[in-house]
Amino acid sequence: MAAETAGVDLVPVVALLAAGVVAVPIFKRLGLGSILGYLSAGVIIGPFGIGIFSESETILHVAELGVVMFLFIIGLEMQPSRLWGLRREIFGLGALQVGVCALLLTMIGLAGGFLVSQSFVAGAGFVLTSTAIVMQLLDERGEMSTPKGQRMVSILLLEDLAIVPLLALVAFLAPVAANDAGTGWAGRLTDIGIGIASITGLVIAGRYLLNPLFRVLADSRAREVMTAAALLVVLGAALAMQLGGLSMAMGAFLAGVLLSESTFRHQLEADVEPFRGILLGMFFIAVGMSLDLTVVLANWQMIAFYVVVYMLMKGLGIYAVARFLKAGHREALERAVIMAQGGEFAFVLYSSALAVGIIDGEANAILTAIIIISMVLTPLAIMVLRRFTPQVEQSLEDVDVAAELSGSVLVIGFGRFGQIASQPLLLRGIDVSIIDNDVEMIQAAADFGFKIYYGDGTRLDILHAAGAGRARAVLICVDKADVAVRIAEHMRAEFPLVQVLARAYDRGTAIQLIRAGVDYQLRETFESALLFGGSTLEKLGEDPDDVVEVIEEVRRRDAARLEMQFAGDIQSGRDYLQGNVPNPAPTPLTPPRRTAKALNEEAADVIAKKATPAEQIERN
Incomplete structure (x- = not known):
């Protein structure tokens, strides 16, 4: 028994859990959010910190399941009826902002001498705003249900939707990056056909099999079986997309959308949520571990330059789109400052680009550092905005001001x-x-x-x-x-x-x-x-x-x-x-x-x- 116990190395497991448990409350108390806490914990215990973990890739592969489950939860929230109700804000304002900002940031990469695929991936990742940071700010300020808050939420929804085609596009760009291996147009068209067939098969299965399956399982009244079935749906859909040459996250997202109108939606969300939270936290810790500090220190001038330029150019694009769509100066400026940072989905996109060879490990470390620093700077930028801008005055259009009222x-x-x-x-x-x-x-x-x-x-x-x-x-x-x-x-x-x-x-x-x-x-x-x-x-x-x-x-x-x-x-x-x-x-x-x-x-x-x-x- 002693020999068996000695063979179990619990130090890495305990260190992984302790890092998150200690770092996240500290960073939330400082107003920097849980994501930065996880990333910092990963840096500290990773190979470039105190070295408890020498290889972050193994943990990252497991933790990617957290992203898969996160996208499944997002898919559950994307009921077609809800998307249709917000269609103007999501597919109008959101799509215009993402498109304009992606174009501007891609041009910055091209001006820096990088390839088109690399410039696009780097810029598109930075376009995806941190949902966690923006939603937390809106909630703290009580603006979640206000018109300007709803417009920002609509943009975030579009960006959540955009990660799916972006991941698919990364997979399709991979043969272009590896053209010297002999992959021609025929091979690329074959890959596209397999991907479309995988999506079609998943949609058909989700349409005609998932709801009957859950009805049968619900009649059995076995809670653990329902939980197992929820995980089976998420991981099975992810596997189907992976076998089709597409992103696992895309499969989970489609499965969530297909079940968004199901009567079992809330049960599925409750079953998947605990796994999603733990694995997503592990994903951010693994991203922090993979941050090569030697590369960051060697390229700090490039990183500082692109942090400033990316944030300024993205903020300019957001402001221009807001003003073009008749938003006031104050609202446009607030939106530009609040949403000028990169977000957590950039790590997912960069990891996929690294896996297919569009970017290398050094570029991944540099881009990850740029995203992290922009997220750290966001609370400071908001403090500066509040310090140097006057308090907003509500428009009294069509509103009568109280004067000489005579009610009893x-x-x-x-x-x-x-x-x-x-x-x-x-x-x-x-x-x-x-x-x-x-x-x-x-x-x-x-x-x-x-x-x-x-x-x-x-x-x-x-x-x-x-x-x-x-x-x-x-x-x-x-x-x-x-x-x-x-x-x-x-x-x-x-x-x-x-x-x-x-x-x-x-x-x-x-x-x-x-x-x-x-x-x-x-x-x-x-x-x-x-x-x-x-x-x-x-x-x-x-x-x-x-x-x-x-x-x-x-x-x-x-x-x-x-x-x-x-x-x-x-x-x-x-x-x-x-x-x-x-x-x-x-x-x-x-x-x-x-x-x-x-x-x-x-x-x-x-x-x-x-x-x-x-x-x-x-x-x-």
Whole structure:
């Protein structure tokens, strides 16, 4: 047994996993993303780092399955109906941007004296923007669903689609690169015919065999068999394309597209996702290992030159296309800076080009270094853009600015909460004035017959113009907690006789709003959660009258606990919740202007105190 154990070398496996586990959280904390973390980990443990691995090719061959599964997942997201809905943005804007930028970057390679095939592969790889970086930036800035965000997402979708024909083109370019081996037009046409036959066969099999296969497997109710079948489909499609002389990734992508409208799509995605994540991380680590630092150091001037020129030329192409399609200067400039880097698909393209002999190992190391450096520079470029460009001003075209409004109720914020809260008032014929500072929301609401005025509720002049002083009640329905508290403070200081009702994000916000002097506050999820819990009890067979009593008891307990927390007596609240003190009668919460100074200070301490996991219940 000891001899068998001694024969298993776990050091490389442990080092590989540890490198990713340690590097990725550090790089994400620095705002550089997980991909750069994996690449850096590969450099450190690779042959040009501390040398735990002497050959990265073996790991790279295994890890390429991560790219295969990644493209299968992308294919699952590419439902024909979705592509058709975004056809103008994807196949118009996206195709134009990719085409223009690919042409510009290929010309740079030709000007540098490289072959057409090498210049095209190098430029096309850099054109493929980092989906991970751009999607993360859009998500952090909350712009994923905005029109300009959707345009960038459409371009990324086109680039995700473009990797498939690009990989096929690399395979078709290979005979040209190896023309001295005697491969003529007949051989090339034969290869093309075999490739087309492979694609046709895969489409037919996917159309008529995959769904019936998964229906049979689903009836067996064997989860592990479904997982095995998902892997079989991905790897089988990849093998079919490989045997046809095409890319494995292309086969996986086509299999995903064929199953994108299947009822088993979500099950397949869930089964493949864990393997995809681990193997894709291994792929980036292997790419980092294959980065020849001696080549990079020997060619650092060339690398620095092409990083700058590629990023500038790609950014110029993106900006020109955006302006040509009537985008504003600010949006075009932002898109050019955010999407000026190369992306993770470039590594896939360069690896394929290396395998078929279009580029050699030295060129692959140089191109990989160019992509990595451009990805590192992207966050810095965005910081510079934000530093030297003014804040964007929303266009107020077709939007009325709040001025001399006279509604008996003023609603501030017309998001999902404000829309629902205003409906009972409108049904009773109450004159309601509504202001919001989201121009897109105002324009969208106008399509449904709502008259919304533009105005920032945190400004006193806007509150005066919106008629806050003349209103019978003001409803604060904004979604940001700090903004709601600031509006409440303005209202109490400037219009003390007007009733103020506010939406609270959580218990801490509710206490701040009470301190600000609102007449009524409601945590945005409280009543809906109570209704949800009550409905659950009824579904479990509880008597409806008993459910009403239970919900009322929960409401009373919550009001008492909030009163105690407002007074700063957290321990009393815990004792009460645990049943150690009598059930107090609910008392109305009083605004701070009628509360002792000491209680205010204690309540401030409660709000400022960072909640531990054990205290999370006290915030909801």
